[in-house]
Amino acid sequence: MAVKKINRPPQNWWERAYVFEIVRGMSITMKHALKSWFTPEHMPIYQYPEERRPVAERFRGRHRIRRRPDGSPTCVACYCCQTVCPPNAIDIVAEECDDPAIEKRPQSFRINMIRCIYCGMCVEACPKDAIYMSQDYEFANQTREQLHFELEDLLDVEKGDR
Amino acid sequence: MPEWAQSIMTSSITWAVLAGVMAYMLTLVGIPVYTWWERRGAALIQRRPGPNRRGPYGLVQAIADAVKLAVKEDVVPAGANKWMHAIAPMIVMTVALTTFAVIPWSGDIELFGKTVRLQVADLNFGIIFILAISSMAVYGVTLAGWSSNNKYSMLGGLRAGAQMVSYEIALGLAVVGMVLVYGTLKLNLMVAGQEGSLFQWGLFQAPLAFLIYMVATYAETNRVPFDLVEADSEIVAGFHTEYSSLRFGLFYMGEYVHMAVSAVLTVILFFGGYHVPWAHTLFGTTPYATLFPWVMAALAALCLALAWDTSRPKRRALTQGNMIFAAILVAVAGGALLLATLYGLFYDVAWFAALCSMVTQVAVLVVKFLFFFWLFIWVRWTVPRFRYDQLMKLGWKVMLPLALFNIGLTSVLVLAGWL
Amino acid sequence: MGEAILFWFFGGLTCVLALLVIVMRNPVHSAMALIGNLFCIAALFAMLDAHFLAAIQVLVYAGAILVLFLFVIMLLNLKDHELGNARQTATKIAGAILLCWVAFKLIFRVMPSTTAGFPAVGDDYGTVETVGRFLFGPHLLPFEVASILLLAAILGSVAIAKKKLW
Numbered sequence: 220m221a222v223k224k225i226n227r228p229p230q231n232w233w234e235r236a237y238v239f240e241i242v243r244g245m246s247i248t249m250k251h252a253l254k255s256w257f258t259p260e261h262m263p264i265y266q267y268p269e270e271r272r273p274v275a276e277r278f279r280g281r282h283r284i285r286r287r288p289d290g291s292p293t294c295v296a297c298y299c300c301q302t303v304c305p306p307n308a309i310d311i312v313a314e315e316c317d318d319p320a321i322e323k324r325p326q327s328f329r330i331n332m333i334r335c336i337y338c339g340m341c342v343e344a345c346p347k348d349a350i351y352m353s354q355d356y357e358f359a360n361q362t363r364e365q366l367h368f369e370l371e372d373l374l375d376v377e378k379g380d381r
Numbered sequence: 382m383p384e385w386a387q388s389i390m391t392s393s394i395t396w397a398v399l400a401g402v403m404a405y406m407l408t409l410v411g412i413p414v415y416t417w418w419e420r421r422g423a424a425l426i427q428r429r430p431g432p433n434r435r436g437p438y439g440l441v442q443a444i445a446d447a448v449k450l451a452v453k454e455d456v457v458p459a460g461a462n463k464w465m466h467a468i469a470p471m472i473v474m475t476v477a478l479t480t481f482a483v484i485p486w487s488g489d490i491e492l493f494g495k496t497v498r499l500q501v502a503d504l505n506f507g508i509i510f511i512l513a514i515s516s517m518a519v520y521g522v523t524l525a526g527w528s529s530n531n532k533y534s535m536l537g538g539l540r541a542g543a544q545m546v547s548y549e550i551a552l553g554l555a556v557v558g559m560v561l562v563y564g565t566l567k568l569n570l571m572v573a574g575q576e577g578s579l580f581q582w583g584l585f586q587a588p589l590a591f592l593i594y595m596v597a598t599y600a601e602t603n604r605v606p607f608d609l610v611e612a613d614s615e616i617v618a619g620f621h622t623e624y625s626s627l628r629f630g631l632f633y634m635g636e637y638v639h640m641a642v643s644a645v646l647t648v649i650l651f652f653g654g655y656h657v658p659w660a661h662t663l664f665g666t667t668p669y670a671t672l673f674p675w676v677m678a679a680l681a682a683l684c685l686a687l688a689w690d691t692s693r694p695k696r697r698a699l700t701q702g703n704m705i706f707a708a709i710l711v712a713v714a715g716g717a718l719l720l721a722t723l724y725g726l727f728y729d730v731a732w733f734a735a736l737c738s739m740v741t742q743v744a745v746l747v748v749k750f751l752f753f754f755w756l757f758i759w760v761r762w763t764v765p766r767f768r769y770d771q772l773m774k775l776g777w778k779v780m781l782p783l784a785l786f787n788i789g790l791t792s793v794l795v796l797a798g799w800l
Numbered sequence: 801m802g803e804a805i806l807f808w809f810f811g812g813l814t815c816v817l818a819l820l821v822i823v824m825r826n827p828v829h830s831a832m833a834l835i836g837n838l839f840c841i842a843a844l845f846a847m848l849d850a851h852f853l854a855a856i857q858v859l860v861y862a863g864a865i866l867v868l869f870l871f872v873i874m875l876l877n878l879k880d881h882e883l884g885n886a887r888q889t890a891t892k893i894a895g896a897i898l899l900c901w902v903a904f905k906l907i908f909r910v911m912p913s914t915t916a917g918f919p920a921v922g923d924d925y926g927t928v929e930t931v932g933r934f935l936f937g938p939h940l941l942p943f944e945v946a947s948i949l950l951l952a953a954i955l956g957s958v959a960i961a962k963k964k965l966w
Contacts, residue, residue: 238592241764248426248763255425264429465828505927509855516863520835523867527828527874535874542871546864566928 279337279352282330284373292374293349296325300341300350308334309341328370333363382493382732390732391495400501403743404481407645407750408638413443415637415754422758437691437706447630455626458530465528470624470631473521477638479514483507484645485569487655487742488669490735499739500569507568508560511646512553515601518639519545522603522610522620525632529623537619540769541610544600547776548607552597554784558590558791559583559650562800572654579658583651586800589787591651593780598643600776602636605761609769644753645746652749655742669738669745670728674721676744681721684714806847814840827873831866838862850926 234240255262265272274280285293296313314326341350350373360366389395417432417440424431432439457466486499504510519542526538560566562583563574575581584591600607611619621632648654660668688710691703727733767775794800817840820833838861845854924930935943 241760245759245763248759251428252422252425252759255428255430259430262428262430266430462826462828465832468832504851506852506855509852509859509928513855513859513863516859519863519867520832520870523870523874524828524832527870535877539871539874542867542874546867549864 274354274356278354278356279339280354280356281332281352281358282335282341282368282373283351283353283375284328284370285349285351286375292325292328292370293347294325294328294345295321295347295349296323296328297346299344299346303340303344305338305340306334306336308332308336325370328373330368330373332358332366332368387493391492391497393497396497396499397501400484400486400499401481403486403499404478404484404501407747408478408481408641409634411641412634412637413447414440415641416446416633417443418754419758419761422755423762426759426762437703440706450630450633451627453626455628456623458623460530461623462528462530465524466623467628469521469525469528470628470635471521472524473518473635474631474638476514476518476521477635477642480511480642481645483510483568484642484649485572485654486746487739488569488573490739492732492735498569499743503567503569506566508556508566508571508650511568511642512549512556515639515642516549518601518635519549521632521635525624526620529620531623533616533618534620534622536616537610537612537622540616541603541620544603544607544609544772544776547773548597548600548780551593551776551780551784552601554781554788555590555594555597556650558587558784558787559594561788561791561795562586562590564795568649572649572656575653576656577659577661579653582653582658587787587791589783590791593784593787594650595647596775596780598647599757599760600772602639602643602757604636604640604757606764606767607772608766609772612766614766640754640757641750644750644757647753648746648749652753654749655746657745667734667738669741670724670734673737673741674724676741677717677721677724680744681714681717684710684717688714803847807844810840810843810847814844827878828870831870831873834869835862835866838866848926849921852926852928852931 287293296311298311298313301307301309301311308331310327310329310331312326312328313323316322316324337352339352342352358366417438420442421431421433421439432442435441435445457463482501483504484500485503489496489498522541522545523538526534526536526541529535559571563571565571565574571583575583579585599605603610609615609619611621613619616622621629624632657664657668657672660672664671688707691710692707724733724737728737791800814837817833817837821830821837824830824833838857842854842857842862845851845857
């Protein structure tokens, strides 16, 4: 590998004595420390559980599946999302539906949230606009199995979700 | 005052034990607070709150960390030298604690015709004792590195050996300069030599020695910018890579105790120890006794301010612990004010006034000590780490000649009668 | 009484550690035993009221020189087979006999002597001032000779360490 020589600007004696520059740097850090201590409300931080970072309108969080007015899932088990899913996180089992207008419905609809890369392509692919991505990103869990979301975990909650 | 109480109060053993208690307060009891302080200080400098959840100001976090450390699994790596692996952290801790034996916490006070002082051992070679004992600290780190059977540990240990021996020389020579200035090796006489005006302080007597001493101290305690020994971006964690549980805890505590002893020593050598500048001109013949109520009032004011701050609504919900803490602070403030009142009533009782002046002196020393402890933290989160060759160059080509020059200069000035 | 206990404790420890220095197979263990040994000797110095000497013993020998010993041993990092075979039994026995003879002679030389003949030491005995006055007074010549020796050693190490001297 070729050596790349960086020409740094020459230091004057004041900078080379090092001590004075250290004092200057320390005054800067002290300024910050005092600012943080006396005006904690101006810290560029969120006190997480009490305060949450506002997420963008189009933020892609956990998946949700819309319900029909009668409460059943809008999904018709067309396998579009499963086919398009890059990491193969979606696993659908279809079954016949009694309603002749609908024909098919998912017997089970499982998303492996560990595999999911939150790309949103399932949402793009859905012909029924059944699946969408909510702004919820807090679904950490104790085991891997608990992060395999089933249909009931994915269905829209009654009172809208964040 | 009954006879037995007098004999207890004038016994040198009592005061040695009290001085030991003082040292343990500042080290073993202080360590949780120091770790918390380090983390909060780092956070404040970086514009974030740091540990602020468990307990008031997040203070309980430190205890939680200590408990976590104590109950962790103690892993000894395969192929490690078991004995040396076990002994190394003990050496670090023992050495750091032993140096406190010669620290004078207060000046002489007269009690029932006897002179006592808050100091464990008044050795006539006090400062050499500290240098000798702290020179043993390098073994702990070096052995830890060697015995872990790990390349990174080994590198850390070797770095420690080279670095600490190199900077010990500069440190010792800077101290020799101060010995020339004060004309004694006894620490209590060194502090006594700084009585009077501000310009009697070692800092103003020998500023060059102060500079060398500070740099060498940071290198000796393996703190940033000289933490090559545990440079985590280069050699994982250096000498304590293979340490866990309480053995790691001992290294961790040893570092803080070492910082504490360095901070106290800095105060004693260069910042007038327990003296307040111009004390005698400003506050009469018994300045420290006169200052006592003011110190107590300041303590009460600080406690009340903190209590107000804790009970004030913040961005987070108030916990019950905060209210208890505030209550304790108010109680402390009340006690301080009570003591101040007692002084106002009994200031003409000789032994009470003497004890009050001792408390004042200890308080002055502790305040200065806290500043230098904060300096350690402050520097750590400001200055980046040195490269190894820069470290060695600085130690041998800059610090050592400067220290020698300082000795020559100081000798000339002392002989000329200017110091 | 207390002094006697301390003397026997530190004296015995000194002997044990000195034995360990030569008996231990691992050189790092030997070096550690040597450090402990020097420390105990410092304690014995302190008991003889030679406080300054004790501190300097710890500072220079235990604190500085042994670090370099340890440093070199650790850098070499000898494996077990590189340490060589154990000595033959005959050599060991001969060594032990020789050691016993020397120890016997020494002990019988030292034992009859008492402290009765020595004057009690003053308060300033062994302090920095006294040692300094002795060093720079009656013993100035040996002191200077020793410093010249050290200077020669420094020059020698520089000559070895530097590839090109000029």
